[in-house]
Amino acid sequence: xxxxxASVFLLIGLSCAAYSQQHHDTGPASSSAPVDLGKIDFPTSxxxxxxxxxxxxVLLLHSFEYARxxxxxxxxxxxxxxxxxxxxxxAMTYDHRIWGEQDRTSALAALARLAPTAAERxxxxxxxxxxxxxxxxxxxxxxxxxxxxxxxxxxxxxxxxKRFPDYLEARAFYSLSVLGLxxxxxxxxxxxxxxxxxxxxxxxxxNHPGALHYLIHAYDEPAHxxxxxxxxxxxxxxARSAAHAQHMPSHIFFAxxxxxxxxxxxxxxxKSARGEGTGGYHPLYWLVHAYLQLGRTDDAxxxxxxxxDDLKITSSNPAKAHLALSRTTFLVETRGAAPxxxxxxxxxxxxMRLGVFAGHDMAxxxxxxxxxxxxxxGRMLESLRERxxxxxxxxxxxxxxxxxxxxxxxxxxxxxxxxxxxxAAIQFASGEQEKGxxxxxAAAQNEDKLVFEYGPPAIVKxxxxxAGELLLATGKKAEASDAFRNVLKRYPNRRLxxxxxxxxxx
Numbered sequence: 001x002x003x004x005x006a007s008v009f010l011l012i013g014l015s016c017a018a019y020s021q022q023h024h025d026t027g028p029a030s031s032s033a034p035v036d037l038g039k040i041d042f043p044t045s046x047x048x049x050x051x052x053x054x055x056x057x058v059l060l061l062h063s064f065e066y067a068r069x070x071x072x073x074x075x076x077x078x079x080x081x082x083x084x085x086x087x088x089x090x091a092m093t094y095d096h097r098i099w100g101e102q103d104r105t106s107a108l109a110a111l112a113r114l115a116p117t118a119a120e121r122x123x124x125x126x127x128x129x130x131x132x133x134x135x136x137x138x139x140x141x142x143x144x145x146x147x148x149x150x151x152x153x154x155x156x157x158x159x160x161x162k163r164f165p166d167y168l169e170a171r172a173f174y175s176l177s178v179l180g181l182x183x184x185x186x187x188x189x190x191x192x193x194x195x196x197x198x199x200x201x202x203x204x205x206x207n208h209p210g211a212l213h214y215l216i217h218a219y220d221e222p223a224h225x226x227x228x229x230x231x232x233x234x235x236x237x238x239a240r241s242a243a244h245a246q247h248m249p250s251h252i253f254f255a256x257x258x259x260x261x262x263x264x265x266x267x268x269x270x271k272s273a274r275g276e277g278t279g280g281y282h283p284l285y286w287l288v289h290a291y292l293q294l295g296r297t298d299d300a301x302x303x304x305x306x307x308x309d310d311l312k313i314t315s316s317n318p319a320k321a322h323l324a325l326s327r328t329t330f331l332v333e334t335r336g337a338a339p340x341x342x343x344x345x346x347x348x349x350x351x352m353r354l355g356v357f358a359g360h361d362m363a364x365x366x367x368x369x370x371x372x373x374x375x376x377x378g379r380m381l382e383s384l385r386e387r388x389x390x391x392x393x394x395x396x397x398x399x400x401x402x403x404x405x406x407x408x409x410x411x412x413x414x415x416x417x418x419x420x421x422x423x424a425a426i427q428f429a430s431g432e433q434e435k436g437x438x439x440x441x442a443a444a445q446n447e448d449k450l451v452f453e454y455g456p457p458a459i460v461k462x463x464x465x466x467a468g469e470l471l472l473a474t475g476k477k478a479e480a481s482d483a484f485r486n487v488l489k490r491y492p493n494r495r496l497x498x499x500x501x502x503x504x505x506x
Contacts, residue, residue: 038209045126050080062210063242097180172210225255257493281322292333481506
């Protein structure tokens with residue numbers, strides 16, 4: 001008999017240890033307190049005891065709390081070994097498409113615990129709607145290119161929404177599938193299509209965590225961010241027990257240059273994550289950036305010390321990556337006022353995706369130039385080039401279960417722009433000012449072609465900002481003004497570009 005949780009409100013009691021995962025930051029966590037995760041209606045054929053954990057898993061899945069969701073689905077299948085949708089949910093926790101990750105091996109292993117083949121699994125599914133979910137998940141983890149797999153999965157979810165047009169859960173997962181059609185690459189047409197689906201869910205259920213989450217992802221760039229403000233202001237409250245949900249509003253706040261609001265969101269997210277036993281490094285880094293936009297250097301420095309202290313106890317890739325990012329940002333934003341510790345390189349062992357370390361090389365090189373130490377800047381250029389060569393040798397076109405080992409062409413192109421920027425800065429400092437300006441402008445034009453990164457700039461020192469500073473130094477105020485305005489279109493209310501623009505008098 002179908003059992004519907006028709007009114008799963010904000011409180012769901014956890015009966016087992018839970019795990020927490022954030023974008024860029026994973027690790028074990030436990031909690032036994034009631035949690036606020038949102039409200040959904042997802043009827044299944046599972047027994048009531050297992051259904052409770054299944055609903056909890058889906059709520060967590062919508063907030064990308066994958067490890068905690070996995071535990072909830074595993075508990076549901078433990079209580080009801082023939083509850084097919086519990087295995088569906090567990091498999092879904094291994095697809096992080098818009099982060100560029102998919103652990104196909106683990107997902108298929110989860111499905112195989114129900115039955116060894118797709119046909120045998122389908123035979124165990126109780127209803128037509130649940131069979132359509134299984135048809136879709138089999139496509140999600142099938143052979144094929146990323147684009148082919150994403151398209152087949154999205155089409156299957158679209159078919160489910162047409163067969164059951166009043167069923168909000170199918171629509172929510174369909175919205176996410178549309179966002180994932182191009183992986184980590186923002187496609188405005190797709191994103192607005194996904195937003196339209198999520199908006200319709202939001203109108204019927206304003207406490208739906210998936211609708212709120214996917215609206216923020218769809219709108220988190222300056223041109224469309226105002227449309228995401230309502231979702232941003234609601235999501236962290238609706239799903240306050242999900243650290244990632246507390247962080248997500250800052251995607252919209254960053255896109256609008258709302259630094260105070262982003263500090264509130266990321267402070268809450270980091271506190272939750274660290275309270276659960278994870279590092280909380282992703283919101284911590286966004287906090288560093290926001291603090292520095294407001295000139296709060298002491299607050300930013302304390303956060304960086306937090307990562308350094310963690311690494312003295314336990315080495316982890318998330319901590320190392322975010323330490324490199326944070327030191328880079330501090331060097332760039334304080335322009336010569338950073339302590340010497342920010343110049344210390346970060347251990348990059350365990351990484352193939354070396355962009356954050358290349359960015360640190362560039363920032364250290366720029367600092368050496370400020371000190372008129374061109375030899376030091378040259379050493380950092382060589383280090384950056386070595387990282388670039390390593391990444392080119394490791395390039396892969398497939399998704400990875402580990403973001404630190406996967407290298408895409410977009411990653412390589414980003415590091416190439418960093419290299420061009422440091423070369424141009426060295427040329428300018430060496431007396432070849434015109435050549436340096438031309439090189440920096442060319443780097444900026446190439447940066448414009450890169451995949452847009454929401455939040456802090458992927459290249460922590462935007463190339464147009466660097467070009468504007470060089471142009472200003474040579475007295476070309478009109479051209480410098482245009483350069484700074486280019487930055488502010490992408491990164492509104494950015495402090496250094498605001499200062500540069502003011503200095504031009506334009």
